[in-house]
Amino acid sequence: MSHAGVILRGRGCAAGACEGEAIVSRQPFGFWQGMDPRTGIVIDRRHELCGASVKGKVFVFPYGRGSTGTPGIFLEAVRNGCAPAAIVNVTSEPMIVMCAILAEAFFQVRIPIVDGLDANPLEALRTGDRVRVNGTAGVVEVLSRP
């Protein structure tokens, strides 16, 4: 539990707050052709997380590979309850941010997004960490590490 209490501060890109289990990848990620919206499982065979689920998790990756169709898949996952609970990026590209704005506008679901943190989230956070994300204040906090 030595890492509990680690706090990263950055920019809040999409409002909301939640707690969840982190899933961390060092590879960029595209939801379009990358995730099955019926399950939240990564289906991109070129991606290291292929086969893993991001449903209900705090999904940490460097940046999005954004097809303009991204919100199609993302909102389908939101509608099915299979979207990530929060997203933490090194840099959030507009497609991801637009997904969160649309999820709130059309489905009243908040998915906080934080980027531009004062430490590299790909190193400071580990898969399995229990994490709190505040997308309004732009804060990511490690609550516990298994």
Add this chain to the structure above:
Amino acid sequence: MRLTDEERRILDGAGGEPQRIALGVLVKLGEVYGADRLVEIASAHLVASSYQIAGEAGIEIYTRLAEQGARVKVRTTSDPGSIDFARWRDFKTPAEYAERQIRIAELLDRMGVIPTWTCTPYTTFNVPRFGEDLGWSESSAVIFANSVIGARTNRLAAYVDLCAALTGRVPRFGLHLPERRRGEVLFELDPDLSAGFADHYFPALGYLVGQRVGDRIPVIAGLPRATFDQLKAFGAAAAASGSVALYHMVGITPEARTMEEAFGGRPPVERLRVGRQEIARILDQMSTGEGGPVDVVGVGCPHASIDQMRRYAALLDGKRVHPGVQLWVCTNSVVEEMARRMGYVQVIERAGGRLMVGTCHNDCPLGAWGFRRLATDSGKFAYYTPTTVGSECVFTSTEACIQAALTGRVERP
């Protein structure tokens, strides 16, 4: 963000629920990206017109908006759908899938969208002018409108494009600002490459440029000329392999009459040389499979123009597509009609080729075909095929693609 009195009233609900929601999305987006205000747009183009992108979530959103009386406020066109509305049975599209796409078409009709079903809306019905602000999404159309025409649009996401259409506005940031349209990365072509620059090098160069720049603005120097369709193919590839939304070609595109204009008087942040070796290397990467028997040949990505239809017809005239091969020519209904009047459709169909209208290989469910190897002349198809069609892909020239359809075999270029 500074909002006008009218915009504030819309946010308070005076324009109805669809406009309130739509403007709220645009204002939030503008706040994240530091926009000072909203800007009025001349037109919108919607990417989530396809069921493959919109899915059930899209149908739910469109149904709610249509029931609340949503109407587009500016000229708005639709991207390809997930079916050929006239021939979906011939493409083995499941009936229940087609029914969902037809539902989307009905909902977009109710909102006043022009049913173009094409990724090249800039050729008819939605032709932007130099300097105009737009709210477009489809990546190959965005890059064309910005680069070849000099109109101004960011790469909007699915549904954000609809928010722009419903309000006639977008947040003013990114490519709407002249100072954000300056070139950043210079690609200099070796003289011996540009001297013998083949037609299929355009999508190959686009693919290479997209890979190298990500979302920065590339400037290409050293090309003596480029046709409308070559610029279309270059941009579509760059927008697929990278997130390029604007490129400049010195002496060819309108914001790059000179090198100095392309970079806005500043030096490039990075310079890259492109020679025969770099083109050979990217051609090698664009094909995922080895050469060999081919079962599907896909041309017309982005949608074929009348010039391209003439070219396919000339290559197919009096010939016969190999019995084991599907040759699919993707285009829109306007080009289809004109190509029929000119006899090109008859020549293509007589040879055993098929037109795929208002959709394409990337948008349709093709699982029932079990394709193993696709040959294409499109850098965008080459990028997406391994995931959308699930087959191996060989990228080569248009001539070699048609030849592959005739012989049933394709070789790497």
